[in-house]
Amino acid sequence: MFRRLDDSGVTLSLTVDGKPIRARSGDSVAAAMLAAGIERCRATPVSEAPRAPYCLMGVCFDCLVTIDGVGSRQACLVPVRDGMAVETQLGKRQAGR
Amino acid sequence: MTQASDLASSYDLVVIGGGPAGLAAASLAARAGLATVLFDENPGVGGQIYRGITSTPVTNRAVLGEDYWAGAELAADAKASGVVIATGATVWSLDPSLQVGVTIGGRTRVIQAKRVIAATGALERPFPIPGWTLPGVMTVGAAQTALKAQGLVPKGRTVMAGAGPLLWLLAAQLLRAGARVEAILDTAPRVNWLRALLHAPDFAFSPYWSKGLALLREVKAKVPVIRTATLAALGDDRLREVAFDGRRLPADLLLLHQGVVPNVNLAMAAGIEHRWNERRLCFEPVLDEDLGSSVPGIAVAGDGAGIAGGTAAAERGRIAALAAVRALKPEVAVPDTQAVRQKLRREERGRAFLDWLYRPGEQLRLPAGDVIVCRCEEVTAGQVRAAVDLGCEGPNQMKAFLRCGMGPCQGRLCGLTVSELIAQRRGVSPDVVGHYRLRPPVKPITLGELASLPISEAERRAVER
Numbered sequence: 001m002f003r004r005l006d007d008s009g010v011t012l013s014l015t016v017d018g019k020p021i022r023a024r025s026g027d028s029v030a031a032a033m034l035a036a037g038i039e040r041c042r043a044t045p046v047s048e049a050p051r052a053p054y055c056l057m058g059v060c061f062d063c064l065v066t067i068d069g070v071g072s073r074q075a076c077l078v079p080v081r082d083g084m085a086v087e088t089q090l091g092k093r094q095a096g097r
Numbered sequence: 098m099t100q101a102s103d104l105a106s107s108y109d110l111v112v113i114g115g116g117p118a119g120l121a122a123a124s125l126a127a128r129a130g131l132a133t134v135l136f137d138e139n140p141g142v143g144g145q146i147y148r149g150i151t152s153t154p155v156t157n158r159a160v161l162g163e164d165y166w167a168g169a170e171l172a173a174d175a176k177a178s179g180v181v182i183a184t185g186a187t188v189w190s191l192d193p194s195l196q197v198g199v200t201i202g203g204r205t206r207v208i209q210a211k212r213v214i215a216a217t218g219a220l221e222r223p224f225p226i227p228g229w230t231l232p233g234v235m236t237v238g239a240a241q242t243a244l245k246a247q248g249l250v251p252k253g254r255t256v257m258a259g260a261g262p263l264l265w266l267l268a269a270q271l272l273r274a275g276a277r278v279e280a281i282l283d284t285a286p287r288v289n290w291l292r293a294l295l296h297a298p299d300f301a302f303s304p305y306w307s308k309g310l311a312l313l314r315e316v317k318a319k320v321p322v323i324r325t326a327t328l329a330a331l332g333d334d335r336l337r338e339v340a341f342d343g344r345r346l347p348a349d350l351l352l353l354h355q356g357v358v359p360n361v362n363l364a365m366a367a368g369i370e371h372r373w374n375e376r377r378l379c380f381e382p383v384l385d386e387d388l389g390s391s392v393p394g395i396a397v398a399g400d401g402a403g404i405a406g407g408t409a410a411a412e413r414g415r416i417a418a419l420a421a422v423r424a425l426k427p428e429v430a431v432p433d434t435q436a437v438r439q440k441l442r443r444e445e446r447g448r449a450f451l452d453w454l455y456r457p458g459e460q461l462r463l464p465a466g467d468v469i470v471c472r473c474e475e476v477t478a479g480q481v482r483a484a485v486d487l488g489c490e491g492p493n494q495m496k497a498f499l500r501c502g503m504g505p506c507q508g509r510l511c512g513l514t515v516s517e518l519i520a521q522r523r524g525v526s527p528d529v530v531g532h533y534r535l536r537p538p539v540k541p542i543t544l545g546e547l548a549s550l551p552i553s554e555a556e557r558r559a560v561e562r
Binding site for chain 1: 140220234236252335
């Protein structure tokens, strides 16, 4: 859905559901995912409908992901760090996850 | 980077939000000698209008335009003023005793303020159409944020739809950046012109006039603009097509926008009185001429006080800061408030024309049937209407009926729609049905973050056996 105007400086690496993607310092987690072509952040707890970032400014909460083991973080507000492990969230939170 | 542990336990002035209003307010107050702290939840200051102003990778200044770069001066001025700036700082509580709950990097503090300026800005009006929850549908503001902060532009087939100045601005910015826009679907009702024309003389003397016309020309030269009264996003697992007035366009990305409205969550949770504005179709705080709210000591500045744009926001920030300085340091000589008020009036000129021209039609605010209005809990307009028919009179009772507004966004994306739906069905004003009752924490925090609050020995002894 999105491309970078300029690919320079894309030197950080993180994983989304175990798969490596590249990011630029200054990216939010949501922006890095969009630039990497990852469209889904989560499936809703109510109907498991797929959701992607909608507002990118911290108000819609559709970009919730698990970051380094902490669930339901707003991907649009969290800056990427090298080595970050991001997981998309499927439906309701499962016990033990 | 300011950490939670760097914060004092109290400040003369706490400014919440680092957009133009917050930056201007904090800068003025700090220069006048008030111990001032500014909190913003984003990684950098600028708010949405000057998003990424200190870090944007978009170095070609023509892409975002000179109005954007004007924010650099505000940010630099604030930085040099001596204000403590904490970014990545989530304010989740503000109460009438002027205690501010804030979390930075997983650590929480409750700060006592003598005065508070809430400059929490605006958010985009809900745009509840069929399919607006599908991946591939985003807001115009989201695409602009991706451009400003990260240098991302849409690829594939992009359609923009809605009404309002921001839509045209982003279209121009995307085109300048070399992106392609397949079509713009203009949803502003034609009948709006009748009301808007009454305010045209004022608009003709405002700075928006020439800028606006140039922007429209720039965009219309490159993108087909199609008027439509209906709109839907179609697709199963993602957006595939945009449907409008009996036609369909294949699309990879649909960018929606029908204006911005005050972000009321923090102000309402603080107990500040709000009223319905029928011209702007939103709730706005009730404020005095110094932007003081119904809660003593708390002022609301910027677009959170009512939409007027970035330059007006800065002037409002200054007016609120001047009031704080007069209250706390009456001996300090400050700029003349009347002069700032005059500037503000100039900046606000022409807004009525824009308000009426881009006032969204009922069909795209209050959808029919099974269109989702509460994205979090997946509650439809039809369900809300049916609950009203069962006797549900307001949005708070509606939570008990349907759970709408009870998801993680805390009603930010459905509050206006639900209040208006109930009001329409009952045949009363939204002022009568009111808004969801909002309470802290207005942003989610973890128990661990709460537990990181420093506690005194006396507090520890009070609960230990």
